[in-house]
Amino acid sequence: MPKLTPETVKHIAAEFHECALADDAAASAAHAAGALMTQTRRLVGIEPGVTQPPFGYPTLLAEAERIRARRRRA
16 A cells, blocks of 8 residues: 655645645654554454454453452562
């Protein structure tokens, strides 16, 4: 996948949002968008049934067990 450049971000901002971005703001936006796209590609390979919601019951139980184990060691 081609890398999103600051020039492309500036063009999109001007074309769709009618605003001008500074060079450093465009570079930051391009970097953040690139990181997001990289993570999105990694998430595509994960099966939906494998992941749990961040506050799902199994996740809460596992966190409670980690806290108990940490307190026992202290």
